[in-house]
Amino acid sequence: xxxxxxxxxxxxxxxxxxxxxxxxxxxxxxxxxxxxxxxxxxxxxxxxxxxxxxxxxxxxxxxxxxxxxxxxxxxxxxxxxxxxxxxxxxxxxxxxxxxxxxxxxxxxxxxxxxxxxxxxxxxxxxxxxxxxxxxxxxxxxxxxxxxxxxxxxxxxxxxxxxxxxxxxxxxxxxxxxxxxxxxxxxxxxxxxxxxxxxxxxxxxxxxxxxxxxxxxxxxxxxxxxxxxxxxxxxxxxxxxxxxxxxxxxxxxxxxxxxxxxxxxxxxxxxxxxxxxxxxxxxxxxxxxxxxxxxxxxxxxxxxxxxxxxxxxxxxxxxxxxxxxxxxxxxxxxxxxxxxxxxxxxxxxxxxxxxxxxxxxxxxxxxxxxxxxxxxxxxxxxxxxxxxxxxxxxxxxxxxxxxxxxxxxxxxxxxxxxxxxxxxxxxxxxxxxxxxxxxxxxxxxxxxxxxxxxxxxxxxxxxxxxxxxxxxxxxxxxxxxxxxxxxxxxxxxxxxxxxxxxxxxxxxxxxxxxxxxxxxxxxxxxxxxxxxxxxxxxxxxxxxxxxxxxxxxxxxxxxxxxxxxxxxxxxxxxxxxxxxxxxxxxxxxxxxxxxxxxxxxxxxxxxxxxxxxxxxxxxxxxxxxxxxxxxxxxxxxxxxxxxxxxxxxxxxxxxxxxxxxxxxxxxxxxxxxxxxxxxxxxxxxxxxxxxxxxxxxxxxxxxxxxxxxxxxxxxxxxxxxxxxxxxxxxxxxxxxxxxxxxxxxxxxxxxxxxxxxxxxxxxxxxxxxxxxxxxxxxxxxx
Numbered sequence: 021x022x023x024x025x026x027x028x029x030x031x032x033x034x035x036x037x038x039x040x041x042x043x044x045x046x047x048x049x050x051x052x053x054x055x056x057x058x059x060x061x062x063x064x065x066x067x068x069x070x071x072x073x074x075x076x077x078x079x080x081x082x083x084x085x086x087x088x089x090x091x092x093x094x095x096x097x098x099x100x101x102x103x104x105x106x107x108x109x110x111x112x113x114x115x116x117x118x119x120x121x122x123x124x125x126x127x128x129x130x131x132x133x134x135x136x137x138x139x140x141x142x143x144x145x146x147x148x149x150x151x152x153x154x155x156x157x158x159x160x161x162x163x164x165x166x167x168x169x170x171x172x173x174x175x176x177x178x179x180x181x182x183x184x185x186x187x188x189x190x191x192x193x194x195x196x197x198x199x200x201x202x203x204x205x206x207x208x209x210x211x212x213x214x215x216x217x218x219x220x221x222x223x224x225x226x227x228x229x230x231x232x233x234x235x236x237x238x239x240x241x242x243x244x245x246x247x248x249x250x251x252x253x254x255x256x257x258x259x260x261x262x263x264x265x266x267x268x269x270x271x272x273x274x275x276x277x278x279x280x281x282x283x284x285x286x287x288x289x290x291x292x293x294x295x296x297x298x299x300x301x302x303x304x305x306x307x308x309x310x311x312x313x314x315x316x317x318x319x320x321x322x323x324x325x326x327x328x329x330x331x332x333x334x335x336x337x338x339x340x341x342x343x344x345x346x347x348x349x350x351x352x353x354x355x356x357x358x359x360x361x362x363x364x365x366x367x368x369x370x371x372x373x374x375x376x377x378x379x380x381x382x383x384x385x386x387x388x389x390x391x392x393x394x395x396x397x398x399x400x401x402x403x404x405x406x407x408x409x410x411x412x413x414x415x416x417x418x419x420x421x422x423x424x425x426x427x428x429x430x431x432x433x434x435x436x437x438x439x440x441x442x443x444x445x446x447x448x449x450x451x452x453x454x455x456x457x458x459x460x461x462x463x464x465x466x467x468x469x470x471x472x473x474x475x476x477x478x479x480x481x482x483x484x485x486x487x488x489x490x491x492x493x494x495x496x497x498x499x500x501x502x503x504x505x506x507x508x509x510x511x512x513x514x515x516x517x518x519x520x521x522x523x524x525x526x527x528x529x530x531x532x533x534x535x536x537x538x539x540x541x542x543x544x545x546x547x548x549x550x551x552x553x554x555x556x557x558x559x560x561x562x563x564x565x566x567x568x569x570x571x572x573x574x575x576x577x578x579x580x581x582x583x584x585x586x587x588x589x590x591x592x593x594x595x596x597x598x599x600x601x602x603x604x605x606x607x608x609x610x611x612x613x614x615x616x617x618x619x620x621x622x623x624x625x626x627x628x629x630x631x632x633x634x635x636x637x638x639x640x641x642x643x644x645x646x647x648x649x650x651x652x653x654x655x656x657x658x659x660x661x662x663x664x665x666x667x668x669x670x671x672x673x674x675x676x677x678x679x680x681x682x683x684x685x686x687x688x689x690x691x692x693x694x695x696x697x698x699x700x701x702x703x704x705x706x707x708x709x710x711x712x713x714x715x716x717x718x719x720x721x722x723x724x725x726x727x728x729x730x731x732x733x734x735x736x737x738x739x740x741x742x743x744x745x746x747x748x749x750x751x752x753x754x755x756x757x758x759x760x761x762x763x764x765x766x767x768x769x770x771x772x773x774x775x776x777x778x779x780x781x782x783x784x785x786x787x788x789x790x791x792x793x794x795x796x797x798x799x800x801x
Contacts (some may be wrong), residue, residue, distance in 0.1 A: 021490070022376055029368045031565040034412035040377040040650050043565070044354040044557040047655055048218050050530075051794070052227040052550055053211035056235065057203045057346035059263035060169040061709065066108045067256030071116035071164055071285065072105045080281045080736065101276050109255075114267035114710070115205055115286055115344065118258055119166040120249045122156070128182025129175050132197070135164075136174075141295040150287065169242070171256050171291045172249075174200040176241040180780060186749070187528045188739040189781045192788045199234075199292040199717050204304050204343035207260065209234050213791035214258045214353060214528075217554050221794075223655070224550030227350065229723045233787055235262070236720035239713075240780040243773060262716065263708040264397035264471045264538040266344035268701055279339030283308055285321050286344070305510070311476060312508045315416065317506045321416035327408050332448055334407045342414070345475040348536045349396070351521055351549050352557055357529035369522070374490035374571075376520035376565065377523040379531065381488050381574045382560040383518050385584050386611060386640050387535055388591040388633065392468040392585050393667040396676035397537040398683070399470035400692050400700035403462040404446045404453035405436060413473035415589060417482050417507050420582035425696045426625070427586060428597045435465035466582055466692040467678035468699075471537045472592040478517045479508065486515070488574035517588070531557060535588075540678040540712070543719055543786050548660050555655050557649050559648045568647070575605040582608055590661055598636070599628040615639035617631065637668050639801035682707045724767050727786045728755045733789060738788040750783055758782075 026032060029302040032041055034575055040046070065074035081101065087093040107113075125133065137155070157164050167175070174197055181193035192663060212234065215226030241602040242260050246252050274282055274305045282304050290300040315336045322328040322377060357375075360367040403412060406427055406523070437444055439460050446453040456462065467473075481487045485498040495514040502508035516534065523529040533553050537609075539545040563569040574580065583604060590598045599622050600613055613619060613631050617640035622628040641661055645652060672681070680692060684702045690697050732755050735742035750758055762775045772779060 022378075022567055025371060025375055026565045026567070028371060029360065029565060035566050037650075038532065038652060040562075041563075042356065043651075044357050044559050044561045045261075045352060045530075045554050046552075047223070049355050050217040050554050051355070052213035052217050052224070052554070053214045053351050053353075054231045055210045055351075055386035056225055056262070056544075057348070057351040058207045058209070058235075058238065058260050059267070059346055059708065060116075060207060060261075061112050061114045061259045061267075062118060062169075063110055063112050063257040063259060064255045065111065066105055066113075069111075069113045069426075070256075071113045072088055072107070073119075073546065074117075074285060075101075075105060075277075078281060078284070080389065083493075086567060090124075096508070097276065104273055104276065104614040112269075114261075114270050116311050117166050117168050118172055118245075118251055118256055119601070120251055120254060120256075121156075121164045121165055122165045124249045124427050125165070126182045126189075129179040129629055130567040131182075131611055133175060135169075136291045136297070139298065140295070141297075142215075146248070151298060151301075153566050154289070167286055167291070168202065169260065170200070170288060170291065172210075172258065173207060173238055173241050174292045176245040176249075180244060180393070180736050181775075185781055186741075186745050188741050189784055191540055192738070192784045196493055196784070196787075198293055199697065202288040202290060202305060203346070205288060206346050207238070209238060210348070212787050213794045215552070215790075216794055217352070219656075224554070226790075226794075227550050227734060228547040230787075230790065231348070231546060232542045232716065232720040232723050233783060234624055235716055236724070237780065237783055237787070239717060240776055240783065243776055244772070244780070247773075254401050257518075259594050259709060259713075261709050261713040262538055263705060264346055264348070265399065265474065265701075266341040267705060268698065270344060274339050274341050275337055279309070279312060279337070279341055280588065282339045282626065288705075306509060308340070310345055311342055312336075313340055314476065314507050315340050315414065316412065318412070318416040321421070321424075322408055322412070324772075325416070325421035326497045327412075327425060327428050333409050334448055336409060342475045345471050345794070347471065347533050347534070348539065348546070349534050349650045350546075350553055351530060351537065352554055353521070353528035353530035358523060361523040361529055366662055369524060372493055372523060373520070373633055375561070376531070377488040377490045377494075378564050378569070378571055378574075379557065379560040380516065380520060382569060383531075383556050383582075384561060384588070384642075385609060386556050387517055387588045388637055389459075389640055389664065389668075390535060390549060391472070391532075391551065391591040392594070392676035393664060393674040394545045395469070395536040395539050395553075396678050396679050397469045397471035397696075398692070398700075398704060399467045400464070400695060400697040400703070401435075401467060401470075402454075402464040402697040403437070404450055404458035404769070405464060405697060406432070406435065406445050407448075410444070414476040415473060417476065418478055418582075419586055419589070420480075420579050422579075423582045423586040426599055427590060427593070427595065430590070430597065431593055433592075434595060435463075437462060441712065444491060463693045464697065466594075466680075467672075468594050468680075469537050472535065477535065481517050481576065481578050481587075483578060484737075487516075488581075489576040490571060501602065510622075516566040525608050538675070538679065538708075540675045541719060543717065545675050548663060551655070551657065551660055552664070554647040554658055555644070555648070555651060555660075558655075558658075559644065559651055562648065562651065568610055573607045574609075580604070580606045587633065591637075595633060597632050599625050599630055601628055603627065606746070612636070612639055612643060617641050620657075634668060638665065641653045641668075643664055652706075679704075679707075679712075682711060710770075714766065717772070718763070721759060721766065724757065724783065724786060727789070728759050728782075731755060731786070731789070736793075737785045738792055741785055749778060750777075757780075 062069050086384045088095050088098045137148050137152050138146050141150050181190045215230050242258050284403050287304050289724045290297040294300040487498045501511040503510050519528045519532045587598050616631050616635040618635050619631045622630040671677045
């Protein structure tokens with residue numbers, strides 16, 4: 021099949037420079053876009069904020085209060101819930117909705133709301149959604165609206181569009197409305213345009229800039245809503261920022277309330293982006309129910325694997341918070357693959373699928389290069405957190421039992437969970453576990469990227485249903501089999517670390533990287549990560565089309581999948597070593613491991629070799645530089661790989677090290693292990709909400725300053741706006757002086773309130789400029 025693919029795609033004969041330039045995902049071929057899952061919160065007293073109000077008004081709270089008063093139940097549950105509901109005027113309520121008077125919406129925002137409340141947006145006569153009453157209530161004789169912040173962003177943009185702005189600004193605002201969506205809980209925004217990954221857009225810098233400016237627009241729109249919709253006036257301050265993990269307070273609340281009540285509070289109603297929003301809302305609820313049940317079913321696998329040897333377990337909650345994890349997805353599209361799919365020739369869905377599955381299998385071997393270096397989700401775990409049924413997350417569904425046992429044994433050793441030379445894990449009762457930890461000085465561990473464990477990132481094949489064997493429909497067959505095992509549901513999207521984006525479904529042919537947690541900087545981390553993702557995709561295609569790697573070199577068995585993916589998860593935990601079978605069927609992995617230093621036969625696991633994770637990552641770089649030397653030159657990636665090597669050799673230079681340093685600087689601690697888990701993790705949330713958010717905004721303003729210099733020199737805003745509209749918008753000020761004033765305000769106050777309305781309109785115009793340029797570049801390529 022590989023030979024036929026090469027012929028169909030025009031790669032016959034000897035490999036040459038022309039072949040290199042015609043590769044999918046080459047610099048002039050690829051475009052990139054991203055999806056950003058964002059964290060939100062509302063600051064205010066519990067009397068004013070929607071989340072605590074809805075909890076107190078719920079039947080669960082009222083029934084619990086009555087049962088406690090009558091003595092039918094112990095008071096501990098109510099005491100814990102009341103403790104959560106307490107808060108001062110500056111209390112932070114993550115993922116709360118907001119509420120405000122309906123008449124604060126302008127006419128166009130109200131029109132947008134009315135349309136989004138239709139049962140079917142494609143049918144104006146369909147009437148309102150059945151759950152429409154949930155969004156309205158009467159307060160002091162006045163009608164109020166309550167919505168999640170994900171939808172508030174769209175209403176705010178609609179309100180701006182209808183507020184008398186100049187026509188070019190309004191047109192852009194209306195076009196961008198549908199880019200403000202939602203994930204299961206969090207707001208989700210996606211790219212306003214696909215950014216070319218060529219030299220003109222400076223490779224990954226184009227997608228990093230678009231992501232940065234989209235976040236700045238989200239912040240400005242939320243500030244507009246805080247003021248114009250009366251949120252501040254009514255004791256609420258909505259906030260938006262990047263944060264990778266479910267908030268600690270939300271996880272605690274999840275343990276205190278039933279799963280149905282959790283869904284009522286946190287599952288998004290999906291008002292924007294889907295014609296039948298209620299159907300999508302039901303799907304979100306299904307995902308929560310299935311994944312909550314799925315984690316419960318990991319206990320049976322832990323018992324079968326021998327990790328759980330007795331009945332001392334802490335049962336996971338029937339409600340799981342994993343869907344409150346947030347990450348960034350970077351999608352790459354190939355113009356050449358798109359042309360082949362549209363050409364009506366011999367390259368169709370079957371060929372696209374075969375090439376895609378083999379590309380994914382190759383790229384998965386290189387994913388440890390991204391973990392901790394470019395993105396991270398640092399977490400501190402205390403000794404009492406080391407229950408395998410909680411610490412290992414979804415790994416029992418993602419790894420073979422042998423690799424699961426290896427990781428758990430090595431993790432306990434890394435965390436020094438031993439007393440008098442004997443391994444020890446928590447017993448269960450928190451007070452007892454904390455006492456044992458103090459007595460024997462058991463500190464627990466620090467994990468660079470716990471999000472990759474806490475969320476189901478990938479589905480493991482079964483022996484009957486391999487998911488990456490190149491056959492159409494293999495993912496549906498696997499999902500049906502996993503559904504029968506209580507692991508997944510066939511209607512849910514296939515979870516993979518590197519996921520194919522099929523032309524028939526997406527309108528482009530490419531791949532989505534779903535393994536990014538939190539970047540410390542979009543310019544310093546996301547930009548090189550996107551470029552490396554592109555380089556690896558092109559390298560994988562070269563290995564396939566040149567015949568260097570075939571499907572037979574990476575067999576489609578659960579054991580082989582698990583063997584390569586264990587290294588990815590070991591990197592996320594920061595384990596020093598991993599083990600590979602000497603007779604592994606994965607010839608490609610054995611080749612990569614053979615290039616690493618300090619590989620030796622394992623004494624503990626006969627028939628295996630032991631490799632060190634850092635040396636394996638350096639071996640991956642060696643493979644790229646040797647086997648892909650021509651691509652490295654084509655991409656101009658020598659500096660990129662040198663920087664990556666430095667990050668591997670000195671973890672302080674990577675995203676995990678930089679994010680951890682931010683937390684330690686805030687707390688004054690010398691290391692994560694000198695803090696209790698709650699101290700470190702709550703401090704991390706504070707950093708994401710404040711310091712990191714400001715850094716992201718400052719970075720976005722720097723991108724905008726560069727763009728405004730271009731605007732001043734070349735007058736290239738859409739609809740010839742520079743000829744008269746720009747001077748009116750800026751009130752006669754120089755465009756760079758205006759950006760300097762905005763940057764100074766952010767530096768001094770952390771806000772952008774004084775210049776917000778003008779800045780928002782200017783930003784929309786600049787994004788429109790880049791969108792137009794991207795279209796021109798796309799037509800030229």
